[in-house]
Amino acid sequence: MPCNCCEITDNIFDEDSAKADIKDYRKHGPANQTKLILEAVRLLNLKDVTLLDIGGGVGVIHHELLKDVAKEATHVDASSAYLKVAKDETEMRGNTERVKFIHADFTDVAADLPQADVVTLDRVVCCYPHFRSLLNNASELSRRAIALTYPREAWYIRFGLGFINFMQRLRRDPFRVFVHPIQEMDALLTKQGFHRSSMKRLFVWEMALYKRM
Numbered sequence: 001m002p003c004n005c006c007e008i009t010d011n012i013f014d015e016d017s018a019k020a021d022i023k024d025y026r027k028h029g030p031a032n033q034t035k036l037i038l039e040a041v042r043l044l045n046l047k048d049v050t051l052l053d054i055g056g057g058v059g060v061i062h063h064e065l066l067k068d069v070a071k072e073a074t075h076v077d078a079s080s081a082y083l084k085v086a087k088d089e090t091e092m093r094g095n096t097e098r099v100k101f102i103h104a105d106f107t108d109v110a111a112d113l114p115q116a117d118v119v120t121l122d123r124v125v126c127c128y129p130h131f132r133s134l135l136n137n138a139s140e141l142s143r144r145a146i147a148l149t150y151p152r153e154a155w156y157i158r159f160g161l162g163f164i165n166f167m168q169r170l171r172r173d174p175f176r177v178f179v180h181p182i183q184e185m186d187a188l189l190t191k192q193g194f195h196r197s198s199m200k201r202l203f204v205w206e207m208a209l210y211k212r213m
């Protein structure tokens with residue numbers, strides 16, 4: 001179900017960047033912040049779980065977790081270009097039967113999705129203005145854990161993202177990036193019945209893993 005969010009993200013997460021991302025993944029493996037999610041999920045010692053990857057991009061998280069942790073995955077993404085590249089890669093890996101792809105703003109379709117054991121949002125909350133609806137819906141769909149990465153609340157991140165938004169305004173492109181308040185995201189997930197069991201920081205990104213209490 002394409003949506004306004006999809007039109008906005010389609011402009012920025014286009015075919016060229018999707019092709020560049022998959023090329024990079026094939027050459028270098030998962031990005032550093034994605035590795036933190038993969039490591040945290042693997043440390044849960046789960047097997048044959050169902051995975052919901054929200055804003056999964058070219059699908060790195062399910063390509064990786066289908067090897068040893070997940071039996072099947074659902075990938076919801078607002079970008080048709082990213083979904084196409086993710087689908088092609090999934091087919092190449094022989095996993096077509098194990099992954100369901102949905103082109104939508106996740107918050108529009110969440111009510112129709114089944115629960116999954118593990119829910120992931122890698123660099124997604126920063127691309128979406130309404131972090132509360134994103135995380136409320138994500139947590140309602142998670143049976144066991146949620147792992148997410150988001151930008152740190154550091155001055156240099158605010159400066160960098162402010163510059164990106166300034167350039168976006170000049171280009172008259174409505175897509176914006178956001179540094180959402182980490183404490184409020186944490187409070188929301190705690191209220192939804194999760195506790196943060198691990199957190200790691202890189203220069204730009206922070207990764208937090210929440211387990212259902």
Ligand SMILES: C[S@@+](CC[C@H](N)C(=O)[O-])C[C@H]1O[C@@H](n2cnc3c(N)ncnc32)[C@H](O)[C@@H]1O
Binds near residue numbers: 056123
């Ligand atoms: C920065 S990219 C990250 C992609 C991938 N998770 C990664 O880390 O490589 C953000 C992705 O989230 C998707 N996205 C943003 N908001 C979304 C929403 N509300 N519903 C579904 N997908 C969304 C975008 O289309 C894009 O593919």
